[in-house]
Structures are given as structure tokens and as C-alpha cells.
Amino acid sequence: MSEVRPSPRRWLTAGIATLALASASCAEDPGPTQLSEWGLFTAGATPVDGLVEYELQAPLFSDYSTKRRFLRLPPGGEITVTADGHFVFPEGTIIAKTFGFRDDLRDASSHERIVETRLLELRGGRWIPYVYLWNDDASDAQLTRIGARIPITFTDLHGETQTINYRVPSTTQCGNCHGGQGDVAPLGPRVEQLDRDHDYGAGPENQLDHLVELGWMVSRPSGPLPFVDPMDEAAPLEDRARSYLHANCAHCHRQEGAADQSGLWFDIAQTDEARLGFCKIPAAAGRGTGGRSVDIWPGDPDRSILLFRMESTEPGIKMPELPAVLVHEEGVALMREWIASLPARACD
Ligand code: HEC
Ligand code: HEC
Numbered sequence: 001m002s003e004v005r006p007s008p009r010r011w012l013t014a015g016i017a018t019l020a021l022a023s024a025s026c027a028e029d030p031g032p033t034q035l036s037e038w039g040l041f042t043a044g045a046t047p048v049d050g051l052v053e054y055e056l057q058a059p060l061f062s063d064y065s066t067k068r069r070f071l072r073l074p075p076g077g078e079i080t081v082t083a084d085g086h087f088v089f090p091e092g093t094i095i096a097k098t099f100g101f102r103d104d105l106r107d108a109s110s111h112e113r114i115v116e117t118r119l120l121e122l123r124g125g126r127w128i129p130y131v132y133l134w135n136d137d138a139s140d141a142q143l144t145r146i147g148a149r150i151p152i153t154f155t156d157l158h159g160e161t162q163t164i165n166y167r168v169p170s171t172t173q174c175g176n177c178h179g180g181q182g183d184v185a186p187l188g189p190r191v192e193q194l195d196r197d198h199d200y201g202a203g204p205e206n207q208l209d210h211l212v213e214l215g216w217m218v219s220r221p222s223g224p225l226p227f228v229d230p231m232d233e234a235a236p237l238e239d240r241a242r243s244y245l246h247a248n249c250a251h252c253h254r255q256e257g258a259a260d261q262s263g264l265w266f267d268i269a270q271t272d273e274a275r276l277g278f279c280k281i282p283a284a285a286g287r288g289t290g291g292r293s294v295d296i297w298p299g300d301p302d303r304s305i306l307l308f309r310m311e312s313t314e315p316g317i318k319m320p321e322l323p324a325v326l327v328h329e330e331g332v333a334l335m336r337e338w339i340a341s342l343p344a345r346a347c348d
Contacts, residue, residue, distance in 0.1 A: 035117055035132040035141035038094070040072065044138045045098045045114045052214065053200075054207050056193045057227040058247035061328040063164055064156070066100045066112060069188065071216075079216055084269070085191040085223035093122045095186055101166075104155040114138045115150060116168045120178070120186055127184045129174040146170050157329075164325050176322060180257035187251050191223035225268050230334055241338035242268050244331060248320060264295055277306060279347035288317050299344030301336045310335060 032038055041047055051070040059067065073079070074092030081087060089095075098117045104110040119130040132141035133148055147170035153163045169176075178184045194211075197204035211217040228235035230244035245253075246268040252259040253266040262283045265275045274280055277295030282288070282305055290308035297303035309319035310332050 030145070031128070031130050031143060033143045035134075035143075038119070040070070040094065040096055040119075041098075041117065041141075043140070045100070045117060045134065045141075051096070052210070052216075053198060054189070054194055055196060055198050056188050056247070057196050057229050058193065058243035059188075060247050060251075061324060061331055062099065063152075063166060063324045063326045064101070064105055064154070064162075065115070065166070066102060068098045070096045070098075071189075072096075073216055077216070078218065079211065081191055081217075081221045085221070085225065087186070087189040087191075089122055089186075089189075091122055091125070095120045095189070101152050101154050105157050106155065106159065113152070115152070115166065116148075117141055118174075120184070127178070127186065129171050129178065129184055131168060131171060131174075133168060144168070144170075147173065162326070167323055167325065169323060173322065176258050177251040180252065180254070180260070182256050191221045192225045192227035195223065195227070196229075227268065231330060237338055237341055240334060244334055248328075248331065252320070277304075278342075279345065290317075294347045296339055296342075297345075297347050298342035299340065301339040303347075304339050307332065307335055307339065 035041060039048060040051060045068075047053065047068075047070055051072050053068060053070050055069070072094045074090060077090035077092060079087050079089055096117055096119050098114065100112045100114040102108070102110045102112050114134045116134065117132045119132075120127045121130070122128075131144055131147065133144055133150075134141040148168040150166045150168065151163060152166045153161060156162045175184055178187060191208070194207045196207060198207050198210070199205070200210060206220075208217070208220045212220050226236075226239040227243050227246070228239045230240045230247070232240065245266040250266040250268070251257060253262065253264050254260065255265065257265075263275070264277050264280065264283075265272075270276055278298055280295045281293065282295060288309065289305050290312075292303055292305045292308055294303070295305045301307050306319075309317055311327055312318045313325065313327060315321075
């Protein structure tokens, strides 16, 4: 946790979250110690029948790990949708996310090491976070509360060997992103994020249609926001950039998020340019600015603090500060292209 270097306010938030968790875990059982006890996955993180996989238009980048996400609703349970497109799940819902690493990023069929599975369970009206670490032979996974550092070696997209100290977050850290200053809640599932195809075994099918077919939704909802796959070069650049910022930054950079005091808010519905960082002077001066004066200098990526911080791997400077330790090269390239494309402006 020490190398994460949260701001003082975040230490406070984390402290409160720790207290809340500590008191909650005295009152309740801490959860099954083996992932297999949930009856969700068998060896090799293989999902059982009844778990429904989903993908997101714009996922969170986590050190080039593979991610698989699954939903399980209680019998008869139904998802409703809020006016702004967020899913509301029934009591007893479980959402699972499994992380792994391919030996060779250039080869989707290379061996995959399964590392961890995270769960969110809606119980008693609250989302309870769990994280499990897989055995070396992927036979089962063990509950951890304190997280872990796991050395991982893989061949990157340039054919070079990368060794990283991958971070599995503690259950307190879940709240940094899933709660901010509020309760833990799911981040991905919303109409626009799931409005894409997935192959459930009979060819590509729209994920929302599939949920309707299962009886998990009454009808297919539609959402107004332009979520696209940020790496889809056929999509409009502006939508790709805003989807990327939403997925990778907005869980902290939003009202009530862990970074709300920075004044930089990246949720995809945000329309205020100053909030988005255009010509915005940073909340704190110092080495986090790299000597640049504004977060986004329209038309000039190299004068934008945003890029300086995304290109850094130094704790205290690097953005996002969690979870990844590596720079997301493709994300940096997208931000560079987007900022360069913005009509030039004199910020000084
Ligand atoms: C650095 C921020 C961050 C931390 C720390 C974090 N998560 Fe998440 N998590 C996300 C984001 C963003 C998503 C949605 C995007 C995605 O899945 O790619 C997500 C997705 C999930 C999902 C799938 C459902 C959903 O919310 O979209 C589960 C389950 C989950 N996280 C559990 C956990 C648990 C348990 C912990 C703590 C052990 C944790 N996460 C820590 C950012 C974080
Ligand atoms: C896990 C939470 C978290 C995530 C995720 C995150 N940030 Fe931050 N960010 C912070 C915090 C906290 C601050 C304020 C303290 C500081 O400047 O380090 C901050 C500050 C910043 C600043 C300086 C803002 C100012 O005006 O002072 C920039 C620029 C920034 N973040 C960019 C990003 C970008 C771009 C992403 C996504 C690629 C991102 N951040 C993701 C927590 C986060």
C-alpha cells in the first residue's frame, strides 16, 4: 500500500473503509476461504453452467492481463436499468472477474496463467468484495484480504520479455475505485458498456439481447452515451478517447470518487471542458506536473500534464495510480492522438 502514495484525503478514506471492513468482518463471516465453495468455477477457472459471461465496450487496462467477467443472478432475479443506464441487480447477484496472463501477448493461444478471481456479492443490500488467489496448478483459489504481489513474466507485443510485480489489491483497496467516498458498487455493467456482441456458443450475439432471452431483463434497453471500443480505429476519435478516459480514470476522477478533489472529472457524460482538464491548472503544483502548466493543452500533447502522468511509471506521478504498474502504450497513443486533434488553443 505504501508505494501507492495516496493523497492525505485518500488515506483518510482508506482508513474509514478499513474500520468499516473490520467491524463488518467481526459481525459477519469473512466468506468462504476457497473459491470452489461458491460453486462458480471449477479447476482452471472454468465457469459452471448458470454463470453468464459479458464483455465491456471499454474495459479497464490492467498490465496487459486477460480478464473474464461473469454474472450470476439468483433464481427468478431480474436486472432493471436506471435512467442514466446503470444496471440495478437483485439481492443475491454475484459478479466475478478473473485475471490471468498469457505467456506471449502476440499469441492468443499461448499458455495462460490464471492469477486471481474477484467477486462482488450483493447481500443485505450491500456489495461485498472478495478476492481469491489461484494455486500454481489452478486447481482452486484461496481467499485473501491483504492482497498480494505476484511476479509475472511474459513476452510483450514487441517480442520483449517483461517481468512485473503484479498487484492483487487488498479488500480495502477495492473501495478506492468501487466506492470512492461512497459504498462499494459495480463499475462496468451499464447499458452502453454491454451493448456489444459475445459468442455464447452459437456465434456472435448482442449481450443485452442475450440477457432478455435468459429472462434476466424484461426488454432490451438503450442508452444515449457514445461508449465505443477505444481500440477500434473505425470509431470516432472523440468517442474512443472519452470511452477510454471513462473506463480507465473516471472511477476515481468523478464526483465522490477518490480523486474528486483534483477537480478533474472524466465520466463520459461530462461536458464541462474545464472539468475535463482543458487549460486546467492542476490542483497541486510540484513534480506531478513535469513542469507543464495545464492538464490538457488542446492541440499540444507534450504540454499536457495528462500525458506526462500516463507516460510515467514512478509512484506518486503515474496515472492511473492503481492498479497497473506498466504504461499502457496503446492508451497513451490514443490520448496523444486525441489531444493533438483538438482545435489548438492558447492556455497561457
Ligand atoms: C484501480 C481501480 C480498481 C480496484 C482497486 C479494484 N477494481 Fe474492480 N473494477 C474496476 C473497474 C474500472 C471495473 C470495471 C471495468 C472492467 O471490468 O474492466 C472493475 C470491475 C470489477 C468487477 C466486475 C464488476 C464491475 O464492477 O464491473 C468485479 C467483480 C470487481 N471489479 C471486483 C473487485 C474487487 C473485489 C476488488 C478488490 C479486491 C477490486 N475490484 C479492486 C476498478 C478497480
Ligand atoms: C485509483 C484512483 C485514480 C485513477 C484510476 C486515476 N487517477 Fe488521476 N489522480 C488520482 C488522485 C488521487 C489525484 C490527485 C493527487 C495527485 O495529483 O496525485 C489524481 C490526479 C491526476 C491529475 C492531476 C490533476 C490536477 O488537476 O491536479 C491528472 C492529470 C490525472 N490524475 C490523470 C489521470 C488519468 C488520465 C487517469 C486515467 C488514465 C487517471 N488519472 C486515473 C487518482 C486516480
